[in-house]
Every structure is written in C-alpha cells, then in structure tokens.
Amino acid sequence: MTNTMRLFFRIMICACALALVPGACPQAADYDYINIREPFSQKIPMAIPVFKTLSRGAAEKQVAQNAADMLEAALAYTGYFKMIDRDAFLQDPGGQGIVMEEIKFGNWTDIGAELLLTGGVRLESGVLQMEFRLFDPYRQKMILGKRYTGKVDGQRKMVLRFCGEMIKRLTGRQGLFDSRIAFVGTGDEGKSVYVCDFDGKNVTRTTKPQSIVVSPAWAPDNRYIAYTAYTHGNQRIYISDLQDGSVREFAAYEGINLTPAWHPGSSALAATLSFEGDEEIYLLTETGKIDKRLTESWGVDVSPAFSPEGKKMVFVSSRSGSPQLYVKDMRSGSVRRLTYEGTYNTQPDWSPVGGQVVYSGMKNGRIDIYVIDVDSGETERLTRKAGDNEAPSWSPDGSMIVFTSTRTGNSRIFVMTASGTDQRMLLDMPGKQQLPDWSPPKRE
Amino acid sequence: MTRKLNMKFSLLCIVMLSLALTVSCAKKPPETTIESEQAEAAETRATESETDTARADEDSLTEEELEARRQAEAEARQETADARDRFVSQKVYFKFDDSSLTDSARDVLRDKVQWLRNHPDACVIIEGHCDERGTDEYNLALGSRRAESVKDFLTKAGINGSRLTTISYGEERPAVKGHNEEAWAENRRAEFRFCSSE
Numbered sequence: 001m002t003n004t005m006r007l008f009f010r011i012m013i014c015a016c017a018l019a020l021v022p023g024a025c026p027q028a029a030d031y032d033y034i035n036i037r038e039p040f041s042q043k044i045p046m047a048i049p050v051f052k053t054l055s056r057g058a059a060e061k062q063v064a065q066n067a068a069d070m071l072e073a074a075l076a077y078t079g080y081f082k083m084i085d086r087d088a089f090l091q092d093p094g095g096q097g098i099v100m101e102e103i104k105f106g107n108w109t110d111i112g113a114e115l116l117l118t119g120g121v122r123l124e125s126g127v128l129q130m131e132f133r134l135f136d137p138y139r140q141k142m143i144l145g146k147r148y149t150g151k152v153d154g155q156r157k158m159v160l161r162f163c164g165e166m167i168k169r170l171t172g173r174q175g176l177f178d179s180r181i182a183f184v185g186t187g188d189e190g191k192s193v194y195v196c197d198f199d200g201k202n203v204t205r206t207t208k209p210q211s212i213v214v215s216p217a218w219a220p221d222n223r224y225i226a227y228t229a230y231t232h233g234n235q236r237i238y239i240s241d242l243q244d245g246s247v248r249e250f251a252a253y254e255g256i257n258l259t260p261a262w263h264p265g266s267s268a269l270a271a272t273l274s275f276e277g278d279e280e281i282y283l284l285t286e287t288g289k290i291d292k293r294l295t296e297s298w299g300v301d302v303s304p305a306f307s308p309e310g311k312k313m314v315f316v317s318s319r320s321g322s323p324q325l326y327v328k329d330m331r332s333g334s335v336r337r338l339t340y341e342g343t344y345n346t347q348p349d350w351s352p353v354g355g356q357v358v359y360s361g362m363k364n365g366r367i368d369i370y371v372i373d374v375d376s377g378e379t380e381r382l383t384r385k386a387g388d389n390e391a392p393s394w395s396p397d398g399s400m401i402v403f404t405s406t407r408t409g410n411s412r413i414f415v416m417t418a419s420g421t422d423q424r425m426l427l428d429m430p431g432k433q434q435l436p437d438w439s440p441p442k443r444e
Numbered sequence: 445m446t447r448k449l450n451m452k453f454s455l456l457c458i459v460m461l462s463l464a465l466t467v468s469c470a471k472k473p474p475e476t477t478i479e480s481e482q483a484e485a486a487e488t489r490a491t492e493s494e495t496d497t498a499r500a501d502e503d504s505l506t507e508e509e510l511e512a513r514r515q516a517e518a519e520a521r522q523e524t525a526d527a528r529d530r531f532v533s534q535k536v537y538f539k540f541d542d543s544s545l546t547d548s549a550r551d552v553l554r555d556k557v558q559w560l561r562n563h564p565d566a567c568v569i570i571e572g573h574c575d576e577r578g579t580d581e582y583n584l585a586l587g588s589r590r591a592e593s594v595k596d597f598l599t600k601a602g603i604n605g606s607r608l609t610t611i612s613y614g615e616e617r618p619a620v621k622g623h624n625e626e627a628w629a630e631n632r633r634a635e636f637r638f639c640s641s642e
Contacts, residue, residue, distance in 0.1 A: 212616050256588045259581050279585045302585040346582045
C-alpha cells in the first residue's frame with residue numbers, strides 16, 4: 001500500500017472518529033479500514049508521551065509515568081499499533097500541553113506518528129483523575145477525549161477502560177481489555193483451573209488441585225466456568241462460580257463427561273458423554289439433564305463449539321476414520337464435513353465475529369494452529385516450526401487468538417493476532433499450562 | 445485293614461473272656477486274682493499298644509493326605525494368582541488414532557473372557573490410554589473409545605456388562621516415558637484392574 005493511500009485511509013478513520021455527534025458519520029465504512037483482511041501487517045505508528053501532572057504534586061509523577069507505560073503496553077498488546085520510542089520525540093513531552101491548542105502537530109508528523117495520545121493525571125486526597133486525548137496529528141484533530149475519576153488503585157481499570165473506548169472507536173468493536181483467560185495449570189499438587197486478565201496479569205487459581213482437569217469453558221455471562229475433572233472414578237463436569245468461589249457438580253453420567261461448551265443464546269451446554277457406550281455430543285439443560293443427543297455416529301464425537309448466535313455447532317468426529325471437523329446446523333440437524341486437509345484436526349473454536357473456525361491440525365507429527373473459512377473452506381496456517389501449538393481460542397472481539405505452545409519446552413500459554421502475527425508468551429509461571437479459553441463476548 | 449479288625453476282634457474276645465474268668469473267680473484265692481489282673485493288665489497293654497500303632501498309622505496317613513491337599517491347594521492358589529496377575533498384566537494394544545481391536549488384542553481378550561467366566565464375582569475396571577501425540581480432549585475421548593471397544597468384546601463373549609466399568613486417562617498416564625514409536629506403541633493400550641470392592 002502506498003503512503004498516500006495509507007494516509008487516505010487514516011484520514012477516513014480519523015474523520016469518522018472525529019465526528020463526536022452520533023450519526024454524523026457513516027457507520028459501516030468507518031471501521032472497514034482497521035478491519036480489512038490484514039489489519040496487522042502494517043501497524044499504525046503511535047506516540048504516547050508521559051502523562052502531564054495536573055496538580056504538580058510529587059506523587060503524581062510516578063502515576064503519570066505508570067499511566068503512559070500501562071497505556072502503551074495495553075495498546076501494543078492488540079497488535080494494531082507500533083509505539084514510537086519516547087527518546088525519538090522532538091520535544092520534551094512532559095513539559096508541553098496536552099490539549100489541542102497547545103500541541104505542535106508538526107513535531108509529531110515529523111517523526112511519523114499517525115496517532116498521538118496525550119494524558120493528564122491529578123491526584124488529590126486519594127482521588128485520582130485521569131484525562132486521555134487521542135489525536136490525529138496529520139488532520140490536527142482530536143478523535144476521542146475521556147476523563148475518569150476514581151481511587152488510586154483503579155488506575156489500571158481507567159487505562160483499560162479508555163483503551164476499550166479507543167479500540168471501539170477505531171474498529172467498531174468492543175475491545176478485549178475487560179476479557180479474561182481461563183486455563184489448566186499443573187502445580188506440584190495437581191491440576192487446577194486458573195484465570196488471568198487478557199494480558200496475563202492477575203493470575204488466580206479458581207479450583208483445588210486434582211489429578212486430571214481439562215477443557216475449561218467460559219459461560220456467556222463470564223461468571224461461570226465449566227470444566228471436566230477426574231473424581232470418583234470417572235471424568236465429570238463441574239461448574240465453578242467466579243463470583244462466590246463455589247464449585248458444583250454438573251454432569252456425572254457413567255463413563256466420560258467431557259468438553260462442555262455453553263450455547264451462547266441460552267442456558268444450555270453441549271458436552272460429550274459416553275454412558276450409552278459411545279462418545280456422543282448431547283445438549284444438556286442448565287441443571288445437567290439431557291435435553292437431546294446432537295450427534296449420531298459410531299466413534300468419537302467431541303469438542304463442540306457454537307457459532308456466535310448458536311445456530312451452528314462445529315465439533316470433532318472420527319466418523320471418517322480420523323478426527324476431522326464437522327458443522328451441524330442446529331435447526332435443520334444437517335451435518336457437513338468442514339476439514340479435508342490433514343488426518344488429525346481437533347479443538348475447534350468458532351470466531352465470535354465471523355465465519356471462521358480456528359483449530360489445531362497435525363501434519364508430519366507436529367501440531368499447529370489453522371484457521372478455516374466456514375463457507376469457502378479456505379485454510380490458513382498460523383503457526384509453524386515452533387514446537388507443538390494447540391488449543392486455540394478466540395478473543396471476544398475476534399482480533400486475537402490464545403493457544404499453547406511447546407516452543408520453549410513445557411506447554412505454555414501464548415497469544416497472537418488473528419493473522420498469526422505477534423506471537424508471544426503470555427505467562428511465565430512454573431509447571432505446565434494447557435487448554436486456554438478466552439472469555440466470550442459478555443452477555444448478561 | 446481286615447487283618448487289623450480281626451486282630452482287634454480276637455483281642456477283644458480275650459479281654460472279655462479274661463474279664464468273665466475274673467468275675468467267676470472272684471471268690472478264688474487272691475494270687476489267682478493277681479495273676480489274672482496281671483494277665484488283664486498285659487492284655488490291656490497289648491490292646492493299647494495295638495491301638496497306638498493303628499492310630500499312628502492313621503495319623504501318618506492323614507498327614508500325608510493333608511500335605512498333598514495343601515500342596516495342591518497352594519499350587520491351585522498360585523495358579524489362580526498367576527492367572528489373576530496375568531489378567532492384570534496382559535494389556536491390549538492399539539494402532540495410532542485407532543480404537544479397533546487387532547488380532548493379538550482379541551487373543552489376549554479371549555484369555556480374559558475365560559478368566560472372567562471362571563471368576564463370576566470379579567468386577568473389572570477397563571482403562572483406555574493414548575500415546576502423547578494428539579490433543580488432550582480428543583485423546584480422552586479416544587481412550588474412552590478404546591476401553592469401550594474392549595468392554596464391547598467382553599460383553600459379546602457373554603460377560604455381564606455390569607461387571608465391567610470403563611475409564612479413560614487419555615495421554616495423562618503413559619506406561620513408559622519416551623518420545624519415539626517404541627514408547628508410543630506401549631502407551632496406546634487398555635489396562636485392567638479390579639474394582640476396589642473386590
């Protein structure tokens with residue numbers, strides 16, 4: 001893409017985002033820019049100066065530095081932006097104004113900053129006030145301005161709230177900054193379900209250690225996590241309540257009770273049960289009673305995942321002789337095979353925003369992450385030559401994917417953009433981490 | 445035996461006779477009494493020693509028999525224990541990503557059917573396992589499928605399904621460590637253990 005074209009597109013977003021009056025700018029086209037096929041191939045250069053201290057109290061200085069660093073880390077995490085090193089700034093950012101009239105936009109266009117984010121902090125008697133302003137230096141316009149007030153320890157929350165607003169303005173989608181990731185962690189005493197923030201911060205163990213724990217799955221309300229644990233001689237499904245910390249048994253049919261998946265539009269869950277002597281997927285009511293059987297084929301049927309509205313279900317079946325992905329239409333009941341490449345395709349997850357399914361496929365004994373377009377069947381490989389890569393799960397805005405990789409030894413949690421760029425380790429903790437599930441778009 | 449009985453009978457006759465003589469000679473002079481008492485005592489001793497010999501013979505016979513029985517029982521027990529051990533130690537192996545039973549798996553299972561028929565009270569847990577390749581949830585389902593294949597074979601051979609429980613460990617509990625075909629082949633298996641109540 002030429003510079004002129006890029007600039008044109010930038011102007012398109014900014015012009016649109018600038019229109020602070022709702023309805024003043026055409027809705028659909030605004031967000032197309034950052035939402036095009038390769039949103040991550042060319043990152044938007046962005047400058048975030050250290051925040052200005054507004055009351056000039058001593059404690060503010062540290063808060064101002066933290067705010068800018070936190071904001072930079074959170075925005076860089078998305079993969080959309082390239083942060084310009086503060087040493088490259090042409091003027092002392094701390095000393096200059098943060099409102100439009102005081103900004104010398106030329107200083108920012110000269111270093112190629114296509115977005116400028118200024119901020120101010122005021123800390124008085126324990127109350128923290130933070131201001132954020134997002135500018136387009138080329139258009140010399142403000143895109144978004146927000147002010148938050150709260151306690152000092154609410155700083156991260158304020159920063160992430162603004163990041164969410166900003167991404168929503170630029171992409172038209174709710175961001176991932178209030179999302180969390182559940183995963184299975186192995187410690188000395190066994191395996192437990194853990195939960196952490198989208199960026200790997202605030203890791204908490206939510207269940208007691210057990211010998212086998214698999215497939216944690218977020219409920220649409222983001223309050224409950226269903227998972228399978230080996231107890232009393234078989235694998236049963238439990239539901240952990242993150243609000244009060246309780247755990248209840250959900251399904252304990254004879255044989256295995258495996259891979260729960262919440263239906264996004266109802267309180268039902270799909271899961272694999274083997275009490276009839278064959279591993280089939282069933283739809284269960286919220287109390288764990290069997291509503292109906294969803295698969296009818298001899299062999300393994302496992303790992304259901306629903307489309308965003310719950311009208312379709314993708315799952316793994318060995319009916320063709322090897323594990324492959326199939327799509328079932330929930331209304332008509334028809335089933336069609338989705339994957340034909342390779343002989344081992346498992347762990348599907350349906351994108352919350354589109355017609356794509358991410359999954360793990362094995363080729364030549366190595367497991368990698370692939371994305372398939374449900375309609376066209378077009379497949380793209382996202383990881384390669386970096387250990388085994390498994391258990392992919394979409395972020396709630398569909399912009400990122402969490403997965404596990406053995407590229408550094410033990411299985412660890414990694415994230416990448418939906419295009420497969422910016423692959424990095426999310427968590428560095430002892431033991432093994434497996435089977436991450438990113439919280440889905442929140443439904444109350 | 446007959447000879448001994450005869451001997452015992454004649455001894456008894458002598459004793460009876462001498463007793464009768466003693467009674468009839470009660471009023472006879474004391475020396476006679478003493479004689480007959482001595483004779484009686486001698487007879488009694490003779491009888492006793494005969495009986496002792498017979499009892500000793502009987503004892504030695506009994507002991508020999510018991511020893512043989514003990515040995516036979518021990519052997520039988522050993523055989524049972526061996527069969528029981530074999531039942532547990534002989535595993536059923538599978539091909540990669542496959543839950544169907546191979547010919548050798550069927551041979552092993554036929555032995556198990558025999559054992560289960562001979563031990564109608566035994567309750568068995570069939571564990572399905574996978575090698576480390578593949579993904580966790582699918583392997584748990586595949587392990588379950590393998591255990592179910594085994595259960596299916598056993599029930600078709602007439603073993604009551606209520607005696608058989610299946611459980612899958614997926615790739616969580618490899619039999620051997622290692623990351624090569626040799627290790628994988630040993631890990632793709634069904635294992636057997638007895639229910640804890642047994």
